[in-house]
Each structure stands twice: as C-alpha cells, then as structure tokens.
Amino acid sequence: MSLRSGLEARRAAGGKCLVPYLTGGLGEWVRTIEAVAAAGADGLEVGIPFSDPVMDGPVIQKASDEALASGATPPSILDALSRADVGVPLAVMTYVNLVYRHGFERFSADLAASGVGAAILPDLPLEESGPWCEAADAAGIETVMLAAPTASDERLARVVSRARGFVYAVGLLGVTGERDSLAVSAKVIAARLKDLTDLPVLVGVGIGTPEQAVEVCEVADGVVVGSAVVRRALETRSPEAVGDLVAEFRTALDGG
Amino acid sequence: MDDPGERGRFGEFGGQYVPETLMPALQELEAAFREAWVDPGFRGELDALLADYAGRPSPMTECHRLGEELGCRVLLKREDLNHTGSHKINNVLGQALLAKRMGKTRLVAETGAGQHGVATATAAALMGLDCMVYMGEVDMARQELNVFRMRLLGADVVPAVSGSRTLKDAVNEAMRDWVATVESSHYCLGSVMGPHPYPWMVREFHRVLGDEARAQSERLLEGGLPDVVVACVGGGSNAIGIFSGFAEDHAVDLVGVEPAGGAAVGHGVPGIVHGMQSYLMQDEFGQVLEAESVSAGLDYPGVGPEHSHLAQTGRARYEQVTDSEVIDAFRLLSRTEGIIPALEPAHALAWVSRERRQLAGLTVLINLSGRGDKDVAQMMDILADEL
Numbered sequence: 001m002s003l004r005s006g007l008e009a010r011r012a013a014g015g016k017c018l019v020p021y022l023t024g025g026l027g028e029w030v031r032t033i034e035a036v037a038a039a040g041a042d043g044l045e046v047g048i049p050f051s052d053p054v055m056d057g058p059v060i061q062k063a064s065d066e067a068l069a070s071g072a073t074p075p076s077i078l079d080a081l082s083r084a085d086v087g088v089p090l091a092v093m094t095y096v097n098l099v100y101r102h103g104f105e106r107f108s109a110d111l112a113a114s115g116v117g118a119a120i121l122p123d124l125p126l127e128e129s130g131p132w133c134e135a136a137d138a139a140g141i142e143t144v145m146l147a148a149p150t151a152s153d154e155r156l157a158r159v160v161s162r163a164r165g166f167v168y169a170v171g172l173l174g175v176t177g178e179r180d181s182l183a184v185s186a187k188v189i190a191a192r193l194k195d196l197t198d199l200p201v202l203v204g205v206g207i208g209t210p211e212q213a214v215e216v217c218e219v220a221d222g223v224v225v226g227s228a229v230v231r232r233a234l235e236t237r238s239p240e241a242v243g244d245l246v247a248e249f250r251t252a253l254d255g256g
Numbered sequence: 257m258d259d260p261g262e263r264g265r266f267g268e269f270g271g272q273y274v275p276e277t278l279m280p281a282l283q284e285l286e287a288a289f290r291e292a293w294v295d296p297g298f299r300g301e302l303d304a305l306l307a308d309y310a311g312r313p314s315p316m317t318e319c320h321r322l323g324e325e326l327g328c329r330v331l332l333k334r335e336d337l338n339h340t341g342s343h344k345i346n347n348v349l350g351q352a353l354l355a356k357r358m359g360k361t362r363l364v365a366e367t368g369a370g371q372h373g374v375a376t377a378t379a380a381a382l383m384g385l386d387c388m389v390y391m392g393e394v395d396m397a398r399q400e401l402n403v404f405r406m407r408l409l410g411a412d413v414v415p416a417v418s419g420s421r422t423l424k425d426a427v428n429e430a431m432r433d434w435v436a437t438v439e440s441s442h443y444c445l446g447s448v449m450g451p452h453p454y455p456w457m458v459r460e461f462h463r464v465l466g467d468e469a470r471a472q473s474e475r476l477l478e479g480g481l482p483d484v485v486v487a488c489v490g491g492g493s494n495a496i497g498i499f500s501g502f503a504e505d506h507a508v509d510l511v512g513v514e515p516a517g518g519a520a521v522g523h524g525v526p527g528i529v530h531g532m533q534s535y536l537m538q539d540e541f542g543q544v545l546e547a548e549s550v551s552a553g554l555d556y557p558g559v560g561p562e563h564s565h566l567a568q569t570g571r572a573r574y575e576q577v578t579d580s581e582v583i584d585a586f587r588l589l590s591r592t593e594g595i596i597p598a599l600e601p602a603h604a605l606a607w608v609s610r611e612r613r614q615l616a617g618l619t620v621l622i623n624l625s626g627r628g629d630k631d632v633a634q635m636m637d638i639l640a641d642e643l
Contacts, residue, residue, distance in 0.1 A: 101542030
C-alpha cells in the first residue's frame, strides 16, 4: 500500500492520520518502529542520519549524532527496513547529499527494493527537485513536499502540485522540536493547504503533545510527530515506552 | 565572471538547497540585491562607507626584502589594513545596508576565525541592528580575542556545540536560526558560499578589492599586470574578490591555496551542503568530513561554488599547503616586511614561498586578506619553544 492510500484510507474512515518519526540507527530502532506501528501509526517516517541536519533541532541532532557514531549508514538502515515487520507504509526522511552521493536513480531503486515507498528531503526545495523527482517517480517512490508558512499562495499551489504521498505542512517558522503550545501558524498553513489540494495535509514541526495534535487536526488531516518520539526513545531506550507514547497520540486523535 | 542567473548556477555548481521555509526569503533577497546593485543611491552610500568608514582603497605594497629572499617580485593587496582587519568588511557593509533597505532589524552570522563575526558586529553597531553570531566552540577557544571584540561591539556570540564545533557547525546553527527568524532577520553570510544569491552577491561586494588591485598593479607595473595572483581559499571570498579583477586577463595565472586539512577542491568530490552544490570533503556515503586546519577561518570542508566552477574550467588552479608551511610563512612575512599576516593569507604566502623556484623572476600578487593580531595568542603557544 502506498503512503498516500494508507493515509487516505484513515481519512476516508473519518480518522486523523498519525505519522511518527524515528531516527534510523538509534539504539533498538527496528524494534521501536515495530512497536510504534503496532501502537496505531498510519505510516512511519524513518530518518537516515546526516552529519549536518540543518532542519533539525537539538533532539533529532542528538539522535543523529548517536546513530552515526554507532555506525549507521544509508545501506544499513535500508537493509534493516527491508527486514522489519511493520505493516504500515514507510517513508525515509534524509538530506539531499546522501541521496546525491549515492545517485538519484540508484537511491530510489534501493528504497523501492527495501519496501520504502516515500521520501522526504527537507533541503530539496521545489526549484531543485526536478532531477530527484524524475528518478523517484520512475521508481514509484512518492516524494513528500514540505510547504511552509512563508510561501505565497501561488508558491503553495506549485508545491502541492509536485507533492506525492502527502503534503508536509511546516507548522511554524523554525527547526524540528517540541514547543510549549501550538503555533498559530500551524492551523493557518493547514487551512491554506486544504484549500489547494485533496492530498492528505499533515502538520509537522512543533507538534509535541497529543493535545497539540488534536488541536491542529481541527483543520489538518493528521500530524507528523518527531522530536517528542525521539526524545522518548533517547530518555527511555525502551521500544515499549515509545510505543506507549504513540498510543497516547492515537487515542487522543481517535477522540478518546 | 558572470551573473549566475536566477537559479544561481556557475556551470553545474551552486543552486539553492535550503529548507522550503527559506525559499521566499532567498528570492526576496535576490530581487532586493538586483535592484540595489543598479541603484546609484545604494551604490553611492556603500562607496561612501567603504571610503570613509572602512578606509578603502586599501594600499598595494611591494615587498622588496621578501622578494629578494624568494627570487620573485611580490606585491601585497593590503586588505589587512581595512577597518576590522580583513576584507570581510566589504561584504558586511553591503549586506547590512541591504538588510536595512529590506526592513530587517537583526543580522545573523556564522564565523570561523571571528573576522566575519567582528565585521558583522561592527556593521550592526554602525547601523543600529541587532546581531547574533554563531561560532564553533573550538574556534571560540582559539579566537578568544575576537569573541570579546564581538561582545564589546554589542553582538551576542553563541557557541556551536555540535559536530566538529568549528565553522561548518556554526553555519548549521546560523541557518537554523534563520529558519526561525526569517521575517525579521537577515542572514549575513560571510563567504561566497551557501545558497544563491549569496555566492554571487558576496562576490559582487568583494569585487571592489579586485578592481582596485588591477588598477594598482597597472600603476605599479607601468601598464603591466602580475603574472600570478594568489589567495587563500576556505569558503573563498577573498580569493573570488581578487580573482574578479583579473579573470578576463587570461595571461594571469589565478591560484587558490587551500589548507591540506580542509581542501574541498583538492580532496573533495561534488556534493550538496549548506545550500549549495560544490566540491565537498565527504565520505563514501555523503557524510561531511571534518576539516582540520591551524587556521579557524579556513577550517571548512566545502568551498564556494564559483571556485568549483573555476577549478573545473581550469581558469584557476587550487593548491594545498600544510600547517607547518603556513607557520613558517607567518614568520617569514613578519620578519622580512614588518607585516604580521593572519593565518589565512599566510597560506597564500606559504605556497609562494614553497614554489619560489617555479615563480623565479615573475611578479606575484598575494591578497593579504587579513592581519595577524587575532592569531598572536595562538602563535605564542605554537612557537613557545622557539621565540
């Protein structure tokens, strides 16, 4: 099942989409994503750690550094994903240099061969996305585009027309990380995007609690939860504890 | 040296690889720069600041004693004599004026050796802007004096504590700051690197030093030009500045000198980081390697995209020198000419000194991009047993 159809199925059933993020290579990460999937995720975003993650805040930076120090590489992560038992659509999130170095066509073929159906590249904006998207489209990989509050309506329209899988609405001006309260910009960008596209619109960046997820989903189709999940993994080192956190988000989004 | 167009490409290099949040800001910046750069009002204001505040034009000095020792004619472009002690002020005054014109109230900058940070803090003080400078924790320790100067000038200096804790990581932190503050802040990037329009805009702000150097060479050499123009290259702004004066003079050999431990052109392969496609020191998977140089200002695993293009087309060549050659050159210029260079341009001197045989009888112009005051404490440790 593609990521888009997985998310659309949840939406069609009247639910809200939950896509947790975890840094690949971080401790018991394969068991953790299995626990996260079992806890009610609609899709999973697995980070392939990069040495210079400019879109990430301190929590994901720390996880990336730790994963790299323990020897994680793009092939080792894809290899583990190909053998993981998750049962939900998989996306990888990484930075463009790792993809460029490997070769766009080879990387998209390797994703497909590993059972990964989508990719998120936060430092590859629309203007530079052509060569990658061509390779990804050809391999059947959905390229999720980020849409930011700073964009004009005209730009948002062009971004969503290139988006596959879902549209990743950047909830605030800033890098990944938890915030005390939901930014006003989160619902605004979600509403602007909902006016432009039928693709699922998920808000990420700054969604750290089930309450914030519920609040933004008054407008959005779902959420991406990254730093809160990774922080739980870093603090507890327990796949079950991370699964419990994701279950709290699931319950809240289901109206419980 | 051409306008790289709206996509910001120098041949295959350059581009705009940044988070989506920043794309509108880059487009706004490009439009503002294009407009300002042809506005006589803006140019007049900048020229006046460069003359009356920064002290331009900087002189050209012929080094007779050094020339005698090396067996070639040596000219120095004296960017060390600018206000704040390096060429960095040219770019910073331009960007700060542009930031004000765009209605921004805060400057964000990265710095390696602290020269760009000091220049940015200076321009911010002059123009009444807030200023935040990110600096690698390692660099803050080895360039303590510049950290204090920036704070004295009213800037906040924040350590970059991730990765190698040097210039590369300071750029990451500055970009993260800008992603969060893009509406009120201007990212005052300090070299000819990063996403378009920076490599081009920063080159244009440094073109003044190349134009001056060409005119000064013609006067000094009675209509002639130097045979070789040499500059150090980290990100590559001082080199682009001086190369821009001579790029069309095809008989002039352009040489960029990289530190052996941070040679993006020499040891790198094309990659994408910090918003640009360019040569990059990286491992087989694309993880960026940590540079290692005695000079904090050149301690960077990447290089500006136009240098990658100049290297690929062969218009400029790129050479490497070791830390110990640099330290010798630092001492050589001090002893023979009474000029203490910064460790960065000491790389250019080191190459000239090492290659004196192939340069015999030629006229060599070196861009002395900064003065060595900031490096004296570090050199006291390195040379403790010898002096």
